[in-house]
Amino acid sequence: MAELRGVGIGLGVAQGPVARMAEPLPAPSDAASEISADEETTRAREAVAAVARELEARGAQAGGAAQDVLEAQAMMAEDPTLESEIDDRIAAGKTAEFAVHDAFASFRAQLVAMGGYLGERAADLDDVAQRVIARLRGVAAPGVPDPGHPFVLVAKDLAPADTALLDLDKVLALITTEGGPTSHTAILAREKSIVAVVGTVGAKDLAEGEMVIVDAAKGVVTTNPSAADLDQAQHRADARASASSAPITDGALADGTPVPLLANLGKPGGAAEAVELGAEGVGLFRTEFLFLSSSQAPTIEQQREAYTELLAAFPGKKVVVRVLDAGADKPLAFLNDAHEENPALGLRGIRALRASEDILREQLTALAQADAATDADLWVMAPMVATVEEADYFVDIARDYGVKTAGVMVEVPSSALLADRILVNSDFASIGTNDLTQYTLAADRLLGSVASFQDPWHPAVLRLIREVGDAGRANRKPVGICGEAAADPLLAVVLVGLGATSLSMAPTALADVRASLLEYSLDDARTIAEAALAANGAASARDAARAAAESRTAARAATQSE
Numbered sequence: 001m002a003e004l005r006g007v008g009i010g011l012g013v014a015q016g017p018v019a020r021m022a023e024p025l026p027a028p029s030d031a032a033s034e035i036s037a038d039e040e041t042t043r044a045r046e047a048v049a050a051v052a053r054e055l056e057a058r059g060a061q062a063g064g065a066a067q068d069v070l071e072a073q074a075m076m077a078e079d080p081t082l083e084s085e086i087d088d089r090i091a092a093g094k095t096a097e098f099a100v101h102d103a104f105a106s107f108r109a110q111l112v113a114m115g116g117y118l119g120e121r122a123a124d125l126d127d128v129a130q131r132v133i134a135r136l137r138g139v140a141a142p143g144v145p146d147p148g149h150p151f152v153l154v155a156k157d158l159a160p161a162d163t164a165l166l167d168l169d170k171v172l173a174l175i176t177t178e179g180g181p182t183s184h185t186a187i188l189a190r191e192k193s194i195v196a197v198v199g200t201v202g203a204k205d206l207a208e209g210e211m212v213i214v215d216a217a218k219g220v221v222t223t224n225p226s227a228a229d230l231d232q233a234q235h236r237a238d239a240r241a242s243a244s245s246a247p248i249t250d251g252a253l254a255d256g257t258p259v260p261l262l263a264n265l266g267k268p269g270g271a272a273e274a275v276e277l278g279a280e281g282v283g284l285f286r287t288e289f290l291f292l293s294s295s296q297a298p299t300i301e302q303q304r305e306a307y308t309e310l311l312a313a314f315p316g317k318k319v320v321v322r323v324l325d326a327g328a329d330k331p332l333a334f335l336n337d338a339h340e341e342n343p344a345l346g347l348r349g350i351r352a353l354r355a356s357e358d359i360l361r362e363q364l365t366a367l368a369q370a371d372a373a374t375d376a377d378l379w380v381m382a383p384m385v386a387t388v389e390e391a392d393y394f395v396d397i398a399r400d401y402g403v404k405t406a407g408v409m410v411e412v413p414s415s416a417l418l419a420d421r422i423l424v425n426s427d428f429a430s431i432g433t434n435d436l437t438q439y440t441l442a443a444d445r446l447l448g449s450v451a452s453f454q455d456p457w458h459p460a461v462l463r464l465i466r467e468v469g470d471a472g473r474a475n476r477k478p479v480g481i482c483g484e485a486a487a488d489p490l491l492a493v494v495l496v497g498l499g500a501t502s503l504s505m506a507p508t509a510l511a512d513v514r515a516s517l518l519e520y521s522l523d524d525a526r527t528i529a530e531a532a533l534a535a536n537g538a539a540s541a542r543d544a545a546r547a548a549a550e551s552r553t554a555a556r557a558a559t560q561s562e
Contacts, residue, residue: 004221
């Protein structure tokens with residue numbers, strides 16, 4: 001028996017034989033085409049269009065975050081710039097297969113260099129290219145295997161198109177060698193409640209058919225387990241299934257301290273599922289869907305309609321809306337399409353909105369109108385705030401437009417360190433742990449080569465979160481967490497111990513986090529948080545928190561047995 005360690009997604013545990021993803025298709029030859037350029041162009045365009053339609057169909061079937069990702073892939077596949085790159089290579093005498101392979105690779109490199117939102121999408125191009133080339137060759141695209149029995153899927157990483165439609169009757173668990181807690185694979189696995197351990201060192205050596213136990217709660221994959229290990233894993237899986245079917249209650253710690261559990265949503269259509277899964281409101285509503293699919297800014301009326309639909313689904317409950325988070329890393333012709341060498345550090349978020357203030361004013365107008373037409377508790381926040389002046393600017397203009405509760409997102413170290421001053425005027429702070437981790441550790445959050453740095457368990461990130469928690473307590477202002485860190489059941493306890501007053505996450509993560517919080521008191525949470533803070537790295541912080549949590553649980557059990 002051996003243990004491989006990675007980052008667990010959720011609290012699940014599963015067991016089964018390994019089945020590995022097929023290797024990618026070999027790169028096409030750059031030999032000259034034997035047919036005309038017009039014929040090759042027709043082949044390429046038909047294949048690209050067919051793959052785009054397939055991705056859209058898969059997205060419609062999957063719904064949720066998977067649909068957003070797959071629709072974005074389909075749009076990228078038919079990007080005019082990419083089409084032109086393919087045409088140029090075919091005109092130079094190359095085959096459609098090579099033209100697609102080479103053009104996609106070139107386009108991918110451009111997106112990686114741009115960073116930010118487009119950099120995050122770059123990896124998706126590999127999957128799209130493979131699908132187009134497979135169609136041109138008349139073969140099946142590499143994808144999830146079907147060994148004829150339930151299995152644990154092992155892959156380098158998983159394309160969104162594959163993750164979206166995994167057959168959960170066959171795929172018992174997922175192990176990847178790459179990716180971190182905020183990778184697409186992790187986010188989609190969490191949304192679909194797939195037991196997963198990502199970024200697993202040594203998983204590339206797992207053999208086809210080898211029996212493993214995947215323990216997401218511990219972030220461990222056990223190879224060649226004994227019969228006793230398998231029985232214990234099955235007992236834990238059964239216990240978790242029983243707990244997940246228990247009546248839904250509001251989020252709280254064991255001592256009754258309330259910790260509202262909220263949902264992260266990207267479209268109003270996700271509200272019904274969030275409510276069904278026990279969301280007590282919305283901690284992050286991303287408004288980008290209204291803007292990124294348009295060549296011009298949506299009208300006030302169009303925005304008001306979408307916001308009204310959202311707010312109406314949460315009568316009497318808190319709904320936190322983030323104003324447009326775009327800029328040079330999410331190019332919008334009507335906002336800012338100027339080229340920047342490092343857009344992740346450029347004119348984005350609140351900076352871009354200040355440069356095009358009419359868009360911000362129209363959005364605030366629409367939000368205020370939607371608020372007046374419903375009885376939800378609307379909170380509005382600005383993205384990427386870096387200074388006290390920026391925070392004051394946004395809060396003041398939001399109040400001018402009738403927004404009753406205005407706050408800021410803490411996503412960069414400067415705003416965390418100045419949170420005590422920012423929260424003097426701001427009504428609340430919401431910590432975006434994905435970007436906060438990225439900027440604290442100077443590691444692009446979806447760049448595979450630095451994925452090991454993109455871990456919110458890092459003590460440097462936890463210290464910054466504590467700064468914000470302390471500032472919230474001193475100013476008597478709420479501090480929420482809306483990054484993927486809130487969906488990690490043990491890290492959720494740590495975040496509350498650091499001063500978070502609410503947690504927002506993908507709706508499917510709510511049950512695990514709710515169960516985890518009920519295991520610990522506020523004093524426990526603070527002790528566990530201190531253990532994590534005392535560590536020197538992310539992995540050791542996670543281990544220290546787990547040890548402290550187990551110690552508190554054991555001590556409580558001993559007291560109860562006396």
